[in-house]
Amino acid sequence: MRILSIGECMIEMSGGAGGAWHLGFAGDTLNTLWYARASLDPAEGSAAYFTALGDDGFSDKIADFLDTNGIDTSQIVRIEGRRPGLYIIEQIAGDRHFTYWRETSAARRLAEDETRLSAAIEAAELVYLSGITLAILPAEHRERLIALCGTAKARGQIVAFDPNIRSALWTRLDEAREAIMAMAGSASIVLPSFDDEHATFEDDGPEATIARYAGAGVKEIAVKDGPRAIHVFADGKAERVEAVPNVEVVDATGAGDSFNGAYLGARLSGADPLKAAAAGRDMAAQVVGVRGALADWPLFERWARKG
Numbered sequence: 001m002r003i004l005s006i007g008e009c010m011i012e013m014s015g016g017a018g019g020a021w022h023l024g025f026a027g028d029t030l031n032t033l034w035y036a037r038a039s040l041d042p043a044e045g046s047a048a049y050f051t052a053l054g055d056d057g058f059s060d061k062i063a064d065f066l067d068t069n070g071i072d073t074s075q076i077v078r079i080e081g082r083r084p085g086l087y088i089i090e091q092i093a094g095d096r097h098f099t100y101w102r103e104t105s106a107a108r109r110l111a112e113d114e115t116r117l118s119a120a121i122e123a124a125e126l127v128y129l130s131g132i133t134l135a136i137l138p139a140e141h142r143e144r145l146i147a148l149c150g151t152a153k154a155r156g157q158i159v160a161f162d163p164n165i166r167s168a169l170w171t172r173l174d175e176a177r178e179a180i181m182a183m184a185g186s187a188s189i190v191l192p193s194f195d196d197e198h199a200t201f202e203d204d205g206p207e208a209t210i211a212r213y214a215g216a217g218v219k220e221i222a223v224k225d226g227p228r229a230i231h232v233f234a235d236g237k238a239e240r241v242e243a244v245p246n247v248e249v250v251d252a253t254g255a256g257d258s259f260n261g262a263y264l265g266a267r268l269s270g271a272d273p274l275k276a277a278a279a280g281r282d283m284a285a286q287v288v289g290v291r292g293a294l295a296d297w298p299l300f301e302r303w304a305r306k307g
């Protein structure tokens with residue numbers, strides 16, 4: 001297994017606003033895996049998703065969708081009597097806005113079976129998860145996951161983490177802060193977004209975000225900052241990767257996740273952090289031009305041919 005991504009995939013409604021609603025499937029950790037998978041050679045190992053689904057028809061549809069698109073579903077747990085969560089994307093004041101129905105989703109129970117979770121983590125070259133994964137778990141399971149990632153990091157595996165802070169999913173800000181900094185301590189790569197970090201930790205610039213995570217022992221950090229330059233920290237020094245100018249935005253959903261996926265795919269393929277950040281930036285610039293979080297493969301293949 002080249003990459004194991006851990007988290008929640010939901011039913012996604014996008015579009016609307018006078019037109020038809022479009023039903024898809026997405027979730028930050030799946031989105032990242034989707035774009036990482038696009039940059040990796042499947043012959044060299046799988047891109048696997050670790051989540052929990054229910055036993056209803058929509059859970060089956062999600063599993064089929066992942067299978068059809070080359071995502072390894074062998075690690076997915078099924079929970080009797082549960083269903084997937086759902087979210088709606090609306091465009092408000094030029095940015096994406098999410099409303100969730102996910103309080104009782106199957107994915108909340110993804111870390112119940114410690115043996116299974118631990119074996120899946122151990123088998124991966126790179127493990128990826130986000131602050132959303134942490135937010136949906138009961139405190140005891142969250143601590144379990146952070147500890148298993150710490151063990152993986154100590155074994156020399158790559159552990160990548162995007163704090164992806166969604167205030168709606170945390171009951172208390174100090175709980176979010178504590179969990180995110182604990183997870184950063186278990187991670188080898190951290191990929192934060194500056195607006196989240198500013199709102200949660202009051203960082204006054206991307207440099208402050210780098211300093212805080214570097215202080216927690218993270219050796220590789222790329223701070224996304226919307227349409228602005230990316231701040232990359234690696235080998236003990238911070239550098240900038242300039243933004244792509246004049247990007248046309250249809251729906252910004254998935255910008256951060258597609259950056260992460262292309263960044264991690266490039267790193268696994270041997271690119272250095274600066275080249276990986278440029279790959280992430282270029283992928284995100286394409287993804288904001290489509291509705292919903294996941295660009296479909298034919299579209300992606302057209303870009304690849306153009307490139």
Ligand SMILES: O=C(O)C(=O)C[C@H](O)[C@H](O)COP(=O)(O)O
Pocket residue numbers: 026027028029031087098132166252253254255256257258293
């Ligand atoms: O919010 C959640 O829980 C989701 O997983 C839904 C979205 O697909 C991602 O959040 C998109 O993330 P961005 O790349 O930051 O736009």
